[in-house]
Amino acid sequence: xxxxxxxxxxxxxxxxxxxxxxxxxxxxxxxxxxxxxxxxxxxxxxxxxxxxxxxxxxxxxxxxxxxxxxxxxxxxxxxxxxxxxxxxxxxxxxxxxxxxxxxxxxxxx
Amino acid sequence: xxxxxxxxxxxxxxxxxxxxxxxxxxxxxxxxxxxxxxxxxxxxxxxxxxxxxxxxxxxxxxxxxxxxxxxxxxxxxxxxxxxxxxxxxxxxxxxxxxxxxxxxxxxxxxxxxxxxxxxxxxxxxxxx
Numbered sequence: 001x002x003x004x005x006x007x008x009x010x011x012x013x014x015x016x017x018x019x020x021x022x023x024x025x026x027x028x029x030x031x032x033x034x035x036x037x038x039x040x041x042x043x044x045x046x047x048x049x050x051x052x053x054x055x056x057x058x059x060x061x062x063x064x065x066x067x068x069x070x071x072x073x074x075x076x077x078x079x080x081x082x083x084x085x086x087x088x089x090x091x092x093x094x095x096x097x098x099x100x101x102x103x104x105x106x107x108x109x
Numbered sequence: 110x111x112x113x114x115x116x117x118x119x120x121x122x123x124x125x126x127x128x129x130x131x132x133x134x135x136x137x138x139x140x141x142x143x144x145x146x147x148x149x150x151x152x153x154x155x156x157x158x159x160x161x162x163x164x165x166x167x168x169x170x171x172x173x174x175x176x177x178x179x180x181x182x183x184x185x186x187x188x189x190x191x192x193x194x195x196x197x198x199x200x201x202x203x204x205x206x207x208x209x210x211x212x213x214x215x216x217x218x219x220x221x222x223x224x225x226x227x228x229x230x231x232x233x234x235x236x237x
Contacts, residue, residue, distance in 0.1 A: 032214075034223040036156075043205055043227040044156065053226075056216060086158055094219035095169040098146070098158040 001024055002090050006101035012109040015078050021089035021104045023071040031067045032092040038103075039084045046085075048073065075106075083108050111135035113145075113206050114229035120234050121196050129160060131189040131206030131228060138184045144209040145189045147180065147225060149202040157202075160191060161209070196235045203230040 003026040031051040036044035048053035117129035210225035
């Protein structure tokens with residue numbers, strides 16, 4: 001099983017600043033990685049797929065990068081609605097065996 | 110508009126079997142390259158993928174839970190059903206169903222897929 005490790009567990013950032021979240025895979029997943037945002041009491045929402053492609057309706061301040069085993073989600077100029085938990089997820093295998101990271105909580109500084 | 114809605118018991122007893130239903134709308138389960146997964150999330154914890162069913166009825170399961178899970182679909186009812194046997198308090202979680210989006214990528218002989226649309230989730234508590 002591919003293990004996904006996110007860091008840091010909690011990130012404190014002030015509104016208007018940049019946030020950088022990391023995700024590492026235990027083996028290469030190429031660019032087959034997605035990022036999700038989850039707010040309290042809500043289902044996750046797809047942000048990024050293919051490591052760097054924004055999903056429909058996702059603001060341009062969200063960007064993803066990386067390939068292989070190292071990935072980054074960057075949120076430029078944080079807005080109040082961006083404070084949430086973010087998960088990375090790999091989808092490199094068939095038959096499917098999807099795995100998520102443990103999440104990074106982005107909180108207001 | 111794509112929607113998914115989970116339904117099932119709020120409370121189950123240890124050792125019982127859980128049956129959850131995901132009712133979808135806005136798309137057909139009989140379409141080619143259509144699939145649905147189940148994912149769960151214990152309170153305050155991370156997401157965990159459980160099972161996936163593809164349009165050709167191919168099924169996949171989490172390695173750690175495979176012996177306890179069964180996924181099936183009823184295309185005529187637009188429903189995907191997940192059963193989990195021998196429930197334990199550690200299985201207390203919010204259970205989500207999600208529609209997959211598949212795409213092709215060079216170098217891969219199989220489709221790649223991520224969770225495009227999610228249901229609202231249903232909280233299941235396991236307690237005697």
